[in-house]
Amino acid sequence: MKPLTETEGMTTTADETAANPVVGIDQTKGDFQYKVDYAFDAGTGLTEDTVRYISSVKKEEPWLLDFRLKALKTFREKPMPTHWATKDLENIDFDKIRYYLSQGQKPKRTWDEVPDDIKKTFERLGIPEQERKFLAGVEAQFDSEAAYSNIKDIVAKQGVIFVNSTEGLREHPEIFRKFFSKVIPTGDNKFSALNSAVFSGGSFIYVPKGVKVAQPLQAYFRINAENFGQFERTLLIADEGAEIVYMEGCTAPKFSTSTLHSAVVELVALKGAKIQYITVQNWANNVFNLVTKRGVAHEDAEIKWIDCNIGSRLTMKYPGVVLKGERARGEVLSIALANDGQHQDTGAKMIHAANNTTSNIIAKSISVGQGRSTYRGVVHIPKHLKGCKNNTECDALLINTNSRTDTYPAISVRGDKNATQHEASVSKVSEDMIFYMQSRGLTEAQAMSLAVNGFINDLAREFPMEYSVELKRLIDLEMEGSVG
Amino acid sequence: MSQLVIHDLHISIGDKTIVKGFTLTIKQGEVHAIMGPNGTGKSTLAKAIAGHPDYTITSGEVLLDGGSVLAMEPDERARAGLFLAFQYPSEIPGVSIANFLRAAVQARMTEGEELDATGYYKRLYAKMDMLKIDRKFTSRSVNEGFSGGEKKRCEILQMAMLEPKIALMDETDSGLDIDALRIVADGVNAQRKSAAAPGIMLITHYQRLLDYIVPDFVHVMHDGRIVKSGDKSLALELEAKGYDWVKQEFAAANA
Numbered sequence: 188m189k190p191l192t193e194t195e196g197m198t199t200t201a202d203e204t205a206a207n208p209v210v211g212i213d214q215t216k217g218d219f220q221y222k223v224d225y226a227f228d229a230g231t232g233l234t235e236d237t238v239r240y241i242s243s244v245k246k247e248e249p250w251l252l253d254f255r256l257k258a259l260k261t262f263r264e265k266p267m268p269t270h271w272a273t274k275d276l277e278n279i280d281f282d283k284i285r286y287y288l289s290q291g292q293k294p295k296r297t298w299d300e301v302p303d304d305i306k307k308t309f310e311r312l313g314i315p316e317q318e319r320k321f322l323a324g325v326e327a328q329f330d331s332e333a334a335y336s337n338i339k340d341i342v343a344k345q346g347v348i349f350v351n352s353t354e355g356l357r358e359h360p361e362i363f364r365k366f367f368s369k370v371i372p373t374g375d376n377k378f379s380a381l382n383s384a385v386f387s388g389g390s391f392i393y394v395p396k397g398v399k400v401a402q403p404l405q406a407y408f409r410i411n412a413e414n415f416g417q418f419e420r421t422l423l424i425a426d427e428g429a430e431i432v433y434m435e436g437c438t439a440p441k442f443s444t445s446t447l448h449s450a451v452v453e454l455v456a457l458k459g460a461k462i463q464y465i466t467v468q469n470w471a472n473n474v475f476n477l478v479t480k481r482g483v484a485h486e487d488a489e490i491k492w493i494d495c496n497i498g499s500r501l502t503m504k505y506p507g508v509v510l511k512g513e514r515a516r517g518e519v520l521s522i523a524l525a526n527d528g529q530h531q532d533t534g535a536k537m538i539h540a541a542n543n544t545t546s547n548i549i550a551k552s553i554s555v556g557q558g559r560s561t562y563r564g565v566v567h568i569p570k571h572l573k574g575c576k577n578n579t580e581c582d583a584l585l586i587n588t589n590s591r592t593d594t595y596p597a598i599s600v601r602g603d604k605n606a607t608q609h610e611a612s613v614s615k616v617s618e619d620m621i622f623y624m625q626s627r628g629l630t631e632a633q634a635m636s637l638a639v640n641g642f643i644n645d646l647a648r649e650f651p652m653e654y655s656v657e658l659k660r661l662i663d664l665e666m667e668g669s670v671g
Numbered sequence: 672m673s674q675l676v677i678h679d680l681h682i683s684i685g686d687k688t689i690v691k692g693f694t695l696t697i698k699q700g701e702v703h704a705i706m707g708p709n710g711t712g713k714s715t716l717a718k719a720i721a722g723h724p725d726y727t728i729t730s731g732e733v734l735l736d737g738g739s740v741l742a743m744e745p746d747e748r749a750r751a752g753l754f755l756a757f758q759y760p761s762e763i764p765g766v767s768i769a770n771f772l773r774a775a776v777q778a779r780m781t782e783g784e785e786l787d788a789t790g791y792y793k794r795l796y797a798k799m800d801m802l803k804i805d806r807k808f809t810s811r812s813v814n815e816g817f818s819g820g821e822k823k824r825c826e827i828l829q830m831a832m833l834e835p836k837i838a839l840m841d842e843t844d845s846g847l848d849i850d851a852l853r854i855v856a857d858g859v860n861a862q863r864k865s866a867a868a869p870g871i872m873l874i875t876h877y878q879r880l881l882d883y884i885v886p887d888f889v890h891v892m893h894d895g896r897i898v899k900s901g902d903k904s905l906a907l908e909l910e911a912k913g914y915d916w917v918k919q920e921f922a923a924a925n926a
Contacts, residue, residue: 614764617761618724618725619761620761620762620763622721622722622723622745622761623757623760623761623763624761624763625744625745626721626722626745626748626749626754626757627746627749627771627772627775627833628746628775628778628779628833629746629774629775629778630744630746630778631744631746633746633778634746637766637770637771638763638766640765640766641763641766641812642764642765643765644765644766
């Protein structure tokens with residue numbers, strides 16, 4: 188643990204002359220690192236002192252420190268879920284991870300105030316430009332804390348709150364505490380417990396009654412340091428009749444050692460509210476990405492998760508919706524691409540808890556080379572409910588013969604007044620299909636990315652334009668790399 | 672003027688030799704019909720020249736404008752000016768015809784060159800009109816759910832858009848009714864009349880197609896090579912006498 192006065196410089200520097208097409212995110216573009224001095228560093232390894240350090244630099248109230256310490260205990264007590272999940276989880280060495288690194292706890296409101304070394308990173312990732320073009324607000328997290336957080340005046344005037352989690356706790360405790368950790372309790376799983384113990388950063392969003400935010404809010408999560416764990420915590424509340432689109436992107440440089448990203452995201456859609464939560468993650472392929480995401484939809488509310496998982500070494504993520512009020516709607520649209528050495532273990536959970544609730548899951552996975560994709564789904568409709576409907580579709584595309592895909596749908600629908608529909612398909616990009624496209628002049632890589640883009644085409648159309656263009660470009664890059 | 676020279680070509684799949692010394696020169700603007708019974712190596716020939724990875728060329732040479740194509744990837748061959756109209760075109764789910772052709776046209780452009788989208792669509796629609804393809808087709812996935820006739824028309828549309836130097840047409844008539852056959856033939860004939868008329872290798876079982884696409888030369892293939900060549904009257908003679916006639920002649924010559 189470092190005294191607060193010391194700073195530490197990173198030894199790696201990036202090649203700043205590398206190509207820099209400033210749009211969105213991609214892995215090659217994320218693979219750079221600037222030297223950064225951290226004013227706050229919780230050191231390596233996880234003890235009670237680590238948790239106390241984080242809580243003290245954030246000047247948290249005692250209840251929150253208690254919450255964190257209890258969570259640490261829960262984390263230690265819970266076994267790794269390797270009885271159902273991959274054994275690769277055992278390769279995470281919690282003693283070698285750094286749990287908190289920052290230059291300060293208060294994000295800047297203008298890019299000019301952001302320290303140069305951090306600003307350069309986000310400029311290179313194109314964040315300020317996207318903000319000007321089409322976003323209502325941006326939060327840019329660098330390792331443990333947001334370096335920048337701003338919301339357009341017009342949105343702020345409507346009463347919309349968009350700050351990082353520390354500020355949310357400090358400035359809006361009455362709303363924060365009411366909803367915090369209610370959707371995803373500490374003990375939900377081992378990694379939600381870990382996040383609860385050491386969380387830092389992430390967004391706190393509140394959209395007041397009846398406010399419909401026209402442009403999306405965006406958060407960008409950047410891991411910069413090696414052996415680092417990023418544990419952001421996002422809490423989004425849409426009050427009655429409110430509407431909001433929230434998007435998040437993430438990148439990290441490629442390190443030789445593994446990095447951990449373990450977020451918790453809680454959404455609350457009150458009566459008649461609509462939340463759309465879009466993720467395009469593109470982690471470097473040494474990142475363990477273990478994320479818990481869940482929303483509660485009250486009466487007539489709608490929660491839609493759009494989840495794109497590209498990159499990472501192992502992703503385990505099953506966005507869920509608890510359909511708590513009558514006529515609530517939940518939807519998960521997910522795309523996962525597993526390349527060589529990657530395992531995308533993704534899916535969705537739909538818990539029906541009121542009459543006439545509907546849910547829809549469409550999951551598409553692509554396995555390239557030795558990449559492995561797994562779909563896990565839970566749909567639960569208890570016997571006493573009526574008029575509930577679920578539709579589940581999982582489609583897998585295999586690019587090479589040694590690619591692997593598994594599907595584990597768990598659908599429990601009781602009672603005779605509910606309906607569910609489940610379809611699954613596995614298709615292969617055949618040699619003949621690639622030859623056909625090549626015989627028209629497309630290279631093997633172009634042919635493969637066209638096939639993959641075709642496969643996800645109907646889902647990608649649901650994305651905001653900027654993101655579907657970005658997704659297509661990411662797939663082109665992945666396919667480029669997969670052809671020898 | 673472009674030409675494709677196929678010289679003493681031997682092709683095998685696994686251990687089995689299918690094509691055994693095929694020799695033919697096709698010049699731009701010419702139509703060469705390749706006829707012959709099933710299993711004689713016609714389709715193998717077309718696919719191997721286009722670069723299908725399942726076929727091994729064990730000896731011989733294929734030269735496009737003097738340069739060998741055999742070391743080239745299939746896409747390089749295509750960009751060099753070869754085109755294969757497939758007997759069984761693949762389906763590409765989720766990829767529209769417009770986007771597919773656009774990618775193919777773009778692949779032929781030099782780096783930094785931008786596709787003129789308006790000009791592209793204008794050209795595409797003109798070719799579609801010629802082939803009597805409904806414009807709604809542009810947004811349909813390539814070959815997915817197409818009838819046999821639609822697939823073949825889609826092949827000819829691609830050929831018209833990509834303007835190859837040499838087109839290898841593999842049983843383009845199979846699965847077509849007479850109306851579809853006429854439309855496809857009209858499409859091919861229109862290309863023969865254009866300034867950029869390709870040289871065509873027209874592979875078929877039946878004389879019927881040759882009533883609509885009249886060939887300059889007819890070659891009969893048997894046991895992996897050309898055993899008889901002539902003009903269009905040879906096709907009529909074949910129809911009258913059957914392939915057994917060629918087989919017998921061939922057997923007699925080799926006796």
